[in-house]
Amino acid sequence: MSLRIVVCVKYVPDAAGERRFAGDGTVDREGVDGLLSELDEYAVEQALRIAEGSDGEVDVTVLTVGPEDAREAVSKGLRMGADRGVHVEDGGVHGSDVMGTSLVLAAAVEKAGFDLVLCGMASTDGAMGVLPAVLAERLGVPQVTLLSEVSAGGGAVSGRRDGDRASERVEAPLPAVVSVTDQSGEARYPSFKGIMAAKKKPVVEWDLDDLGLDADGVGLAGAFTEVVEAVERPARTKGEIVTDEGDGGLKVAAFLAGRKFI
Amino acid sequence: MAEVVVWVDHAGGVVAKPSLELLTVARRLGDPVAVVAGEGAAGAAGVLGEHGAVRVLVSEAPEYGEFLVVPKVDALAAAVGAVGVPVAVLVSSGGEGREIAARLAVRTGSGIVTDAVDVEVGADGGPVAVQSVFAASFTTRSRVTRGVPVIVVKPNAAPVEAAPAAGAVENLDVVFSPAAVCARVVECAGREASGRPELTEAAVVVSGGRGVGGAENFAVVEALADALGAAVGASRAAVDAGWYPHSHQVGQTGKSVSPQLYIASGISGAIQHRAGMQTSKTIVAINKDPEAPIFDLVDYGVIGDLHTVLPQLTDDINHRKN
Ligand SMILES: Cc1cc2nc3c(=O)[nH]c(=O)nc-3n(C[C@H](O)[C@H](O)[C@H](O)COP(=O)(O)OP(=O)(O)OC[C@H]3O[C@@H](n4cnc5c(N)ncnc54)[C@H](O)[C@@H]3O)c2cc1C
Ligand SMILES: Cc1cc2nc3c(=O)[nH]c(=O)nc-3n(C[C@H](O)[C@H](O)[C@H](O)COP(=O)(O)OP(=O)(O)OC[C@H]3O[C@@H](n4cnc5c(N)ncnc54)[C@H](O)[C@@H]3O)c2cc1C
Numbered sequence: 001m002s003l004r005i006v007v008c009v010k011y012v013p014d015a016a017g018e019r020r021f022a023g024d025g026t027v028d029r030e031g032v033d034g035l036l037s038e039l040d041e042y043a044v045e046q047a048l049r050i051a052e053g054s055d056g057e058v059d060v061t062v063l064t065v066g067p068e069d070a071r072e073a074v075s076k077g078l079r080m081g082a083d084r085g086v087h088v089e090d091g092g093v094h095g096s097d098v099m100g101t102s103l104v105l106a107a108a109v110e111k112a113g114f115d116l117v118l119c120g121m122a123s124t125d126g127a128m129g130v131l132p133a134v135l136a137e138r139l140g141v142p143q144v145t146l147l148s149e150v151s152a153g154g155g156a157v158s159g160r161r162d163g164d165r166a167s168e169r170v171e172a173p174l175p176a177v178v179s180v181t182d183q184s185g186e187a188r189y190p191s192f193k194g195i196m197a198a199k200k201k202p203v204v205e206w207d208l209d210d211l212g213l214d215a216d217g218v219g220l221a222g223a224f225t226e227v228v229e230a231v232e233r234p235a236r237t238k239g240e241i242v243t244d245e246g247d248g249g250l251k252v253a254a255f256l257a258g259r260k261f262i
Numbered sequence: 263m264a265e266v267v268v269w270v271d272h273a274g275g276v277v278a279k280p281s282l283e284l285l286t287v288a289r290r291l292g293d294p295v296a297v298v299a300g301e302g303a304a305g306a307a308g309v310l311g312e313h314g315a316v317r318v319l320v321s322e323a324p325e326y327g328e329f330l331v332v333p334k335v336d337a338l339a340a341a342v343g344a345v346g347v348p349v350a351v352l353v354s355s356g357g358e359g360r361e362i363a364a365r366l367a368v369r370t371g372s373g374i375v376t377d378a379v380d381v382e383v384g385a386d387g388g389p390v391a392v393q394s395v396f397a398a399s400f401t402t403r404s405r406v407t408r409g410v411p412v413i414v415v416k417p418n419a420a421p422v423e424a425a426p427a428a429g430a431v432e433n434l435d436v437v438f439s440p441a442a443v444c445a446r447v448v449e450c451a452g453r454e455a456s457g458r459p460e461l462t463e464a465a466v467v468v469s470g471g472r473g474v475g476g477a478e479n480f481a482v483v484e485a486l487a488d489a490l491g492a493a494v495g496a497s498r499a500a501v502d503a504g505w506y507p508h509s510h511q512v513g514q515t516g517k518s519v520s521p522q523l524y525i526a527s528g529i530s531g532a533i534q535h536r537a538g539m540q541t542s543k544t545i546v547a548i549n550k551d552p553e554a555p556i557f558d559l560v561d562y563g564v565i566g567d568l569h570t571v572l573p574q575l576t577d578d579i580n581h582r583k584n
Contacts, residue, residue: 137441
């Protein structure tokens with residue numbers, strides 16, 4: 001029996017760069033380099049491990065919704081070893097909040113066809129950490145999220161979820177939406193062979209029309225939230241820094257006492 | 263007065279501190295209606311009434327513990343239905359809280375704002391959520407423009423305040439959706455209590471990183487934490503090395519903390535670590551390397567070896583206390 005896995009990968013501005021907002025309250029993606037959100041590499045990794053550990057046929061698709069540059073996120077997934085890519089690009093998607101983004105992703109996942117959707121635990125820019133749950137709600141399939149261990153096969157997915165209060169083993173029938181944490185296992189580097197093979201792998205491009213979506217429901221116009229103000233925080237003023245000359249601990253104690261912490 | 267629905271996080275009826283903080287936030291917007299679901303939920307009613315809940319909607323069913331997230335979404339949706347049109351729905355941040363809130367937003371056709379560090383009252387009386395984004399380099403103010411505003415609030419966003427209210431307990435009728443009983447919890451191991459405060463709720467956090475140098479050396483970090491009544495945090499490098507449990511990781515993929523005082527020892531201050539602690543009120547660092555990026559954000563820093571500085575500091579604090 002074949003298993004179709006769709007991995008959602010987001011293209012994000014590099015956290016090491018100067019991230020900022022544009023005039024319309026959306027993220028300015030011009031000034032900084034983008035990359036595949038590092039936390040989504042863990043999702044690609046788990047998809048590949050499931051494929052490698054399966055006796056049956058497993059097809060891994062990497063899917064991104066984003067501007068032209070976002071194609072790089074798909075390419076990275078293909079170099080790591082995914083079989084095919086989907087890039088949804090449409091001017092109408094610009095400025096989408098999580099409601100708009102999830103609408104597009106849900107439509108794309110359905111069009112691609114899936115038994116298992118794999119996501120990262122959160123993006124490294126918006127970092128809401130909610131999209132997988134939203135996707136499950138929209139698709140009407142079980143959510144098995146924030147897994148630090150995952151296995152899939154025999155029509156079910158199971159794993160370990162380390163919650164705020166307990167560590168749980170959870171399982172659900174397929175189809176399902178899963179998100180994995182950065183505890184799930186180091187993501188591989190693309191091999192030379194993987195890099196060469198990626199060049200020949202199919203990538204389809206869809207726009208809102210292809211997905212049967214109305215531009216009114218997505219983008220800035222269709223947003224359910226509005227950023228009314230974005231101000232740069234003044235950098236923290238650097239405080240006093242001393243070198244330990246045998247009394248470093250006493251100096252910190254005096255500082256803490258001065259601030260009434262002790 | 264308009265009602266604000268507050269989702270209450272609890273363990274067997276013991277209410278988590280961030281949920282009491284939510285009641286403070288809720289009172290700015292209207293009359294808080296608290297929703298408590300799960301085993302022992304009814305036991306939470308008293309304390310919720312003492313902190314301003316006008317009504318407490320209670321649902322105790324085994325499904326909340328047996329299945330992942332969705333039964334709780336059903337409960338919250340039922341509560342919103344029972345209230346009518348609330349001015350807002352407030353949920354505290356955390357893996358599960360975020361997911362409950364997000365699914366509710368989809369069901370009610372509403373927008374959602376996550377990780378608010380504060381909630382203000384907008385011109386229309388509705389909530390304006392303050393977020394601290396891009397590793398705390400920007401502060402944004404956002405509004406939900408459609409549906410019932412769903413706001414996920416971070417711990418420490420508001421003080422816990424006593425405000426006695428009716429706290430009238432009502433039974434909440436919840437009919438579980440087919441989706442609620444799909445993802446089953448087959449095994450559950452509770453975390454061992456350390457006796458120290460909860461990391462995300464603590465007023466003081468003492469963290470150790472790779473510089474601590476080993477699991478047994480975390481004793482110096484713990485000793486300082488105990489002297490200050492603090493929680494213990496760790497960098498991902500320390501967690502990945504197996505020196506401290508992942509549940510104590512501070513940062514982008516760990517817990518996000520915002521205490522009055524954060525002490526970083528043997529931590530370089532990578533952007534992913536800073537993302538989880540940069541909103542701390544006062545920051546102190548101890549690091550051997552004068553070039554460590556953590557020193558860019560400290561109120562007080564010591565260039566030195568943590569193995570001598572921390573014990574001396576701990577001794578001095580204990581000395582001052584006696
Ligand atoms: C600083 C900041 C704050 C924001 N705050 C809000 C807010 O409060 N409310 C709101 O509605 N919107 C907000 N947004 C917009 C929101 O982040 C985006 O619409 C986004 O695509 C969905 O949320 P996320 O990136 O936080 O995803 P998360 O929920 O953190 O992402 C989880 C996973 O979903 C998948 N995924 C997410 N986006 C994509 C994509 N485009 N393509 C493929 N896979 C994807 C990935 O697997 C990812 O790991 C914010 C954006 C920024 C930059
Ligand atoms: C997607 C992603 C998510 C991540 N999420 C997180 C996260 O949530 N939290 C997190 O912390 N990191 C996270 N990281 C990792 C992060 O990038 C850093 O690798 C990590 O924070 C480094 O930990 P550290 O500061 O303890 O170690 P190092 O960077 O190795 O720093 C150790 C420091 O200790 C000092 N030192 C050594 N010995 C002593 C001594 N005896 N006395 C005093 N000082 C000493 C050194 O000078 C050095 O500055 C993430 C990375 C990625 C890519």
